[in-house]
Amino acid sequence: MELQEAGRRALLVAIGLAASVLTAEVGTRIYAHAGSEMGRSLVRRDPLEIAIEEHGELGYRQRPNRNHEYANGTRAHWNAMGFRGPLVAQPKPLGSFRVILLGGSTTHGYAVDDDQTIDTHMRSILRQRYPEKRFEVVNLALDGYDSYQIFQRFKDDGIALRPDLVIVNTGVNDVRNARFAHLQVPDLRTVLWADNLEQMREQTRSGGPPLRFRIGHWFYLARLPGLIRDNFLRRHELASNATVEPNPDVVDYFETNIRHTAELVQQAGAGLILSTEPSSLATRYAATDTSPQSYWIVDAATTQQYRDRLAERLHKLATEETARGQRVAYLHLDLPPELFQDDCHLTPEGNRVVAEGFVDALSPFLKGASSERVAGSTQP
Numbered sequence: 001m002e003l004q005e006a007g008r009r010a011l012l013v014a015i016g017l018a019a020s021v022l023t024a025e026v027g028t029r030i031y032a033h034a035g036s037e038m039g040r041s042l043v044r045r046d047p048l049e050i051a052i053e054e055h056g057e058l059g060y061r062q063r064p065n066r067n068h069e070y071a072n073g074t075r076a077h078w079n080a081m082g083f084r085g086p087l088v089a090q091p092k093p094l095g096s097f098r099v100i101l102l103g104g105s106t107t108h109g110y111a112v113d114d115d116q117t118i119d120t121h122m123r124s125i126l127r128q129r130y131p132e133k134r135f136e137v138v139n140l141a142l143d144g145y146d147s148y149q150i151f152q153r154f155k156d157d158g159i160a161l162r163p164d165l166v167i168v169n170t171g172v173n174d175v176r177n178a179r180f181a182h183l184q185v186p187d188l189r190t191v192l193w194a195d196n197l198e199q200m201r202e203q204t205r206s207g208g209p210p211l212r213f214r215i216g217h218w219f220y221l222a223r224l225p226g227l228i229r230d231n232f233l234r235r236h237e238l239a240s241n242a243t244v245e246p247n248p249d250v251v252d253y254f255e256t257n258i259r260h261t262a263e264l265v266q267q268a269g270a271g272l273i274l275s276t277e278p279s280s281l282a283t284r285y286a287a288t289d290t291s292p293q294s295y296w297i298v299d300a301a302t303t304q305q306y307r308d309r310l311a312e313r314l315h316k317l318a319t320e321e322t323a324r325g326q327r328v329a330y331l332h333l334d335l336p337p338e339l340f341q342d343d344c345h346l347t348p349e350g351n352r353v354v355a356e357g358f359v360d361a362l363s364p365f366l367k368g369a370s371s372e373r374v375a376g377s378t379q380p
Contacts, residue, residue, distance in 0.1 A: 021221070028220040045223040047199060047213040051078075052142075054197045058186045059152035062142060070111040077114055082157070084108060084139045085119050092162045098136045099362065100158050100270075102150045102261070103169035106277050106344055107141035109351065116348035118169075121355030129359065130366075138163070144192035146173040147257035148185065154261055159268050165365050166265045167358055169275040171310040172344045174254045175303055176295040178246040183253040192294070246297050246306065255313045262321060262328065271327040271365040274318045276311040278333050278354065279304060280340040291343070300343075327365060333357045 032042040051068055052060045062068075062078040069075050079087050092098055101107050101119055109117030119139040126135040138161060140153050147170060158166065173192075180189045188194055203209050209217070216222045258274070265272045287301035296303045311332060318330035339350030346354065 025219060025221050028224065032220055042220060042223055045216070045226060047209070047216040049217075050196050050200060052193055052196060053082075054200055056152045056156045058188060058191050058197075059149060059156060060142075060191070060193050060197055061153060061157065072111050074111050074113045074116075076109060084114065084117065085137065088136050088138055088161065090160070092136075093134070096134045096136050097164045097366065098138065098161060099165045099167065100154070100161060100163040101137065101139045101141055101167050101169065102145075102154055102158070103141040103167075103275075103277065104145040104173045105141075105143035106172065106346060107169045108139065108143055108145075110143060110345040111341060112346075112348050112351060116351055118351045118355045118358070121352040122358055125355055125359045133366075141169070144173060146170075146177060146190055146192075147254045147261075148187070148190060151257045151261045151264070152186075154264055159264060163265075163268065163270045165271045165273065165362055166268075167273045167275060167362075168258065168261060169277055169354075170258075171276045171307055171314065172279070173295050174250060174310055175297050175306045177253060178248075178250040178297050178306055179244045180250075181247050183247070183249060185253065185256055187253075244297065246302065250306070251309050251313055254310050255317065258314065258317060262317065262326075266321075266326055271329075271362075272321075273329050273331055273358070273361050273365075274314040275331040275333070275358070275361075276307075276314055277344055278335045278340070278346070278350070279307055279344055280335070280337050281307070281343050283337040284340060285343065293343075296343075303343075329361055329364070331357060331361045 028042070032039040051063055051066050053063050054060055062082045062084075064078060064080045064082045066078045067075050068078065076084055078084055081087055088098070099122070107118060109119075114120065117139065119137040122137045123135065126133075126137070138158075140158055142149070142153070145153065150168060150170060154166070176192075177183060177187075177190045180187065183190070191197065199213070203213065212222075216226075262272055262274075281300045281304040285300040287299065289300040290296065290298075291300075297306060315330045315332075318328045321328040333354055335346070335350055335353060339347050339353060341347055341350075
């Protein structure tokens with residue numbers, strides 16, 4: 001009799017616990033889809049829906065045919081070839097002048113819709129200015145890309161597209177690498193999505209998603225600890241940003257990766273524009289302002305100093321390559337503060353202004369291109 005009573009109490013406890021967990025799960029799901037930024041982050045933490053894939057050595061890129069939603073509700077669609085924008089034919093069509101964009105979130109089009117990105121504006125401007133020519137603009141940029149990720153993406157995906165011109169628009173994310181000592185090429189510490197890549201490798205090793213991934217897929221409650229952890233790390237990042245001792249060797253690391261990319265571009269027979277990403281640190285922020293963003297170092301003034309040093313290296317590299325007879329140019333665009341969403345990401349109008357600058361800068365490469373290249377020859 002006592003055993004039956006104990007069993008009944010245990011069953012009631014189990015039922016109560018299950019009901020509590022179910023209620024918490026329903027409440028968590030309602031909150032996740034209520035429209036808050038943290039709620040959207042919870043939805044995006046599905047371990048079976050990681051939107052990137054690995055490639056090369058420590059490289060990552062978009063998974064094909066995916067949509068990525070930003071916190072402000074804008075969306076980026078990644079096509080069947082794994083980049084933002086219209087598909088392009090392989091081999092390159094005759095009569096087409098193909099431009100490849102490489103860079104980070106600013107170049108990819110952070111928090112703007114697909115019709116408001118730099119590459120979209122470039123296609124429109126090029127059609128208006130050169131109606132007799134056919135242009136293709138391929139956006140191989142992605143959020144978080146630093147100089148090494150740019151090199152790896154062009155090596156694995158860009159060369160095969162046979163570009164006539166490559167635009168490398170960079171200099172923000174590499175500041176993040178200044179927090180690391182003894183940088184190597186490549187360096188796992190510099191990979192922004194390293195945790196996600198390790199999750200994918202774990203799935204590959206186990207022949208499929210492990211049980212904890214399946215639990216995280218089906219139950220939003222299982223995603224909460226990771227979200228709480230990341231928010232804690234984000235607050236810790238803000239505190240550490242102000243105390244970290246920046247590593248000046250990051251500038252050499254940056255130059256090494258850009259030189260490797262430039263060598264590949266030259267081997268492909270394409271022209272190259274090295275561009276510094278616009279910055280509003282000096283116009284929208286006080287020198288002592290801090291940020292939890294990992295691509296800030298110490299404060300706004302120090303972050304801008306490192307951005308300037310990276311820009312100087314880009315300019316130096318372009319000057320040296322031009323002196324050697326290579327088709328390389330350097331571009332730096334200063335934009336007014338109203339064209340920024342924050343310290344580096346641009347409004348739709350800001351993207352249009354940068355697109356105009358890129359089109360202006362590529363004009364000499366059209367004049368210098370051989371008729372065979374403009375006609376779409378696959379020979380470098």
